[in-house]
Amino acid sequence: xxxxAEAPGISPSLFGKTRQALxxxxxxxxxxxxxxxxLIQLAGLGRGAVQRELEFLARAGxxxxxxRGRQVYFQANADSPIYAExxxxxxxxxxxxxxxxxxxxxxxxxxxxxxVYGSVAAGAEHRASDVDVMVIGEASFAEVSxxxxxxxxxxxREVNPSVYAAADFRAKLAAGHHFLRxxxxxxxxxxxxxxxxxxxxxxx
Amino acid sequence: xxxxxxxxxxxxxxxxxxxxxxxGLLAIVERDLGSAKVAGxxxxxxxxxxxxxxxxxxxxxxxxxxxxxxxxxxxxxTIQSLGLTIGWPARRVDQLxxxxxxxxxxxxxxxxxxxxxxxxxxxxxxxxxxxxxxxWLGRHHPKLVAR
Numbered sequence: 001x002x003x004x005a006e007a008p009g010i011s012p013s014l015f016g017k018t019r020q021a022l023x024x025x026x027x028x029x030x031x032x033x034x035x036x037x038x039l040i041q042l043a044g045l046g047r048g049a050v051q052r053e054l055e056f057l058a059r060a061g062x063x064x065x066x067x068r069g070r071q072v073y074f075q076a077n078a079d080s081p082i083y084a085e086x087x088x089x090x091x092x093x094x095x096x097x098x099x100x101x102x103x104x105x106x107x108x109x110x111x112x113x114x115x116v117y118g119s120v121a122a123g124a125e126h127r128a129s130d131v132d133v134m135v136i137g138e139a140s141f142a143e144v145s146x147x148x149x150x151x152x153x154x155x156x157r158e159v160n161p162s163v164y165a166a167a168d169f170r171a172k173l174a175a176g177h178h179f180l181r182x183x184x185x186x187x188x189x190x191x192x193x194x195x196x197x198x199x200x201x202x203x204x
Numbered sequence: 205x206x207x208x209x210x211x212x213x214x215x216x217x218x219x220x221x222x223x224x225x226x227x228g229l230l231a232i233v234e235r236d237l238g239s240a241k242v243a244g245x246x247x248x249x250x251x252x253x254x255x256x257x258x259x260x261x262x263x264x265x266x267x268x269x270x271x272x273x274x275x276x277x278x279x280x281x282t283i284q285s286l287g288l289t290i291g292w293p294a295r296r297v298d299q300l301x302x303x304x305x306x307x308x309x310x311x312x313x314x315x316x317x318x319x320x321x322x323x324x325x326x327x328x329x330x331x332x333x334x335x336x337x338x339x340w341l342g343r344h345h346p347k348l349v350a351r
Binding site for chain 1 (some may be wrong): 252295299300302303305306309317319320321322325
């Protein structure tokens with residue numbers, strides 16, 4: 001909340017953008033085999049760059065490459081000597097959003113928009129940064145904070161939810177509420193919904 | 205763990221309460237539950253006042269049980285003790301503790317992190333806790349509750 005992005009984030013200091021995205025996808029769901037095509041789509045960073053990075057990670061033994069028929073699959077390599085360490089690192093940094101997304105999934109029917117804001121969303125988090133989460137919809141604070149309690153342990157950081165009804169969010173935003181304006185205008189990592197849904201919700 | 209174990213851990217100290225102390229604490233609970241509803245208050249204030257009502261209710265129960273929390277982590281211990289005093293379920297205790305964390309964040313962050321819904325939920329929880337503490341006092345410590 002309003003923390004300045006003075007220092008680079010942990011994850012960008014270690015990995016480039018493509019590697020971060022792929023490690024997040026592969027290492028937060030290490031039990032799944034991921035189709036190359038879906039990784040390209042989810043990473044959203046260009047086919048060539050993603051393919052090169054996947055080949056590189058496979059050669060290094062960090063991920064496994066499997067070919068079935070005409071399809072190429074990738075999976076986190078649990079036999080890699082640094083598997084556990086890398087998974088821990090990913091989950092605590094780039095993977096945090098995925099962990100939170102999974103935690104909120106059971107409530108998704110009653111949440112219109114949820115996103116991480118503040119230093120973590122800006123990629124400027126530090127060791128002790130709390131993860132600030134904005135949730136807008138019908139779910140209660142009790143439900144949301146309970147759902148996020150497990151995620152908090154997984155990512156090893158405090159998670160601070162703010163739980164708004166759409167009308168309250170809209171009214172405070174319209175009244176020029178400083179905090180909500182800066183949150184709405186700042187960097188976000190969407191967990192449920194997207195920018196368009198948020199804009200729609202803010203205007204109505 | 206029992207309250208006695210907590211005392212051995214230096215989380216609590218023995219405390220002899222009185223009818224006056226209990227009625228004083230319960231009066232603060234009533235005052236704050238009322239104040240939190242005053243028209244025109246910002247939601248972060250509402251939440252803070254209702255939270256204080258809950259904390260005082262928990263303090264009343266702990267005092268009646270013969271203890272008070274030491275200074276370090278005082279609110280945390282007082283809230284956690286509800287499981288051992290009035291037998292509040294762990295889930296409720298955890299929920300109240302999350303409001304404590306929310307309020308701590310408020311202390312050094314910006315005011316607007318509290319929504320109308322959160323303030324209302326905190327108030328409902330504090331009102332429910334007051335009822336539970338009053339009922340428990342009536343059953344287990346009738347002499348401490350003024351008629």
